[in-house]
Amino acid sequence: MTVALMWEARAAEGRGEELLTWARAQELPSRPVRRETFRAPQDRVLVITWWDAPYDAELPELPEPDGELVMRAVHRWRFDSVGKD
Template identity: 65%
Template sequence: MTVTLMWEAKAVEGRGAELLAWARAQRPAEEPLRRETFRAPGGRVLVLTWWPGAYDTPVPELPEPPDALLARPVHRWRFEPLDEAGA
């Protein structure tokens, strides 16, 4: 079983590249099974990480970026993957 963490932040106007660089530089104490980083217009940055364990397993999360980079608080969610039979 795995749990997927979603971390999404929106940069202050004009600072999207800095927020993306900051997010890419963050390394948790443990390495996830998988990590993907995305960007979108408007300075949005999304990081998905996959970890072994159940939905409520404690796993490292990305920290809060410096306030000067953020247009709003970071959004965080947990997901559990479903196969087609479980969907």
């Protein structure tokens, strides 16, 4: 089974590049099958990691950034793959 973990944060005003750099520098204790980092308007950063694991497996996730770097708590979601279209 493939599980995707999504991590999304919104940077504090004017700190989007800093948040992006911070997210890209975060090491996980084990390597996912795949990892991609995205950015969007309003200084949002999204990181998706793909894992070959059961849906309820304990998987490493990116931590919360320093509270001054973000506007709000990080949003996190977990999905299981239903195949490619």
